[in-house]
Amino acid sequence: MSALLDISQMDMVFDTPKGPFTALKGVDLKIKKGEFVSLIGHSGCGKSTVLNVVAGLYQASQGGVVLNGKEVNEPGPDRAVVFQNHSLLPWLTAYENVELAVKQVFGKAKSRAEVKEWVEHNLKLVHMDHAMHKRPDEISGGMKQRVGIARALAMQPEILLMDEPFGALDALTRSHMQDSLMEIQNELNNTVIMITHDVDEAVLLSDRIVMMTNGPAATVGEILDVTLERPRDRLALAEDAEYNRLRSEVLKFLYEKQRKVEHISKAAAAKKEQKAEEVA
Numbered sequence: 001m002s003a004l005l006d007i008s009q010m011d012m013v014f015d016t017p018k019g020p021f022t023a024l025k026g027v028d029l030k031i032k033k034g035e036f037v038s039l040i041g042h043s044g045c046g047k048s049t050v051l052n053v054v055a056g057l058y059q060a061s062q063g064g065v066v067l068n069g070k071e072v073n074e075p076g077p078d079r080a081v082v083f084q085n086h087s088l089l090p091w092l093t094a095y096e097n098v099e100l101a102v103k104q105v106f107g108k109a110k111s112r113a114e115v116k117e118w119v120e121h122n123l124k125l126v127h128m129d130h131a132m133h134k135r136p137d138e139i140s141g142g143m144k145q146r147v148g149i150a151r152a153l154a155m156q157p158e159i160l161l162m163d164e165p166f167g168a169l170d171a172l173t174r175s176h177m178q179d180s181l182m183e184i185q186n187e188l189n190n191t192v193i194m195i196t197h198d199v200d201e202a203v204l205l206s207d208r209i210v211m212m213t214n215g216p217a218a219t220v221g222e223i224l225d226v227t228l229e230r231p232r233d234r235l236a237l238a239e240d241a242e243y244n245r246l247r248s249e250v251l252k253f254l255y256e257k258q259r260k261v262e263h264i265s266k267a268a269a270a271k272k273e274q275k276a277e278e279v280a
């Protein structure tokens with residue numbers, strides 16, 4: 001498999017007041033161009049840390065990330081990040097937020113007319129062309145996320161990194177956003193890594209679901225291939241046997257296999273405590 005993104009033997013150790021803390025240990029993941037990969041795992045296992053290393057915001061302690069043959073050491077326009085909380089500049093309109101990113105990435109390579117056309121095109125893609133001259137405080141949470149996605153897409157990154165992009169939205173808005181993202185993905189075939197806590201979202205959107213073990217020293221536990229035909233329709237899939245099998249595979253990983261790990265470590269801790277009491 002020729003990988004666009006190659007994460008190999010990545011460790012992440014944080015210095016903390018209590019000493020070094022190994023958040024990630026030996027993370028291996030290869031992602032092909034055009035793949036949509038979700039990262040799922042219990043809270044605190046290290047999903048955002050993986051994304052932050054890929055984004056170049058954190059430097060891995062061991063191993064690392066190669067994107068398109070180049071080692072990643074710092075943030076760059078080849079990787080655009082969409083966060084849970086839009087991160088739009090509040091004093092700029094939706095149009096101006098996207099325009100700023102486009103100007104930063106393309107500089108003088110695009111004329112004024114081309115910039116305008118490109119900004120409008122991307123806002124249209126996320127169905128925000130009707131409100132492009134509104135500021136973030138004048139639009140809803142879902143609309144802000146749409147603008148954040150338009151801004152990321154407009155940068156034409158090699159890879160789109162999404163950290164729970166729909167996590168703060170209500171269920172209905174979230175479904176609309178997932179459908180929009182699938183439409184866009186169908187058209188543009190972006191390479192995407194998306195963190196999610198939502199099992200249905202992971203199965204609906206992904207080509208592969210990367211399930212992470214619990215931390216500390218979290219790593220890739222299992223990877224599930226999602227070969228459901230595209231375009232995918234959430235209502236039809238609700239009755240689909242393969243969809244339901246995949247869904248229960250993820251649930252089993254999270255609530256049986258990873259819970260067991262927690263139980264074992266809790267049991268081990270209890271035993272240790274008991275022994276200490278016996279010694280005392």
Ligand SMILES: Nc1ncnc2c1ncn2[C@@H]1O[C@H](COP(=O)(O)OP(=O)(O)OP(=O)(O)O)[C@@H](O)[C@H]1O
Nearest residue numbers: 014016021023042043044045046047048049050215
């Ligand atoms: N800058 C940091 N310094 C010290 N520890 C950190 C730092 N960033 C993350 N951690 C720790 O690393 C572990 C992984 O954190 P991370 O935020 O990547 O998890 P996550 O899976 O994204 O969690 P969530 O799903 O709750 O967002 C946690 O134990 C966290 O406390």
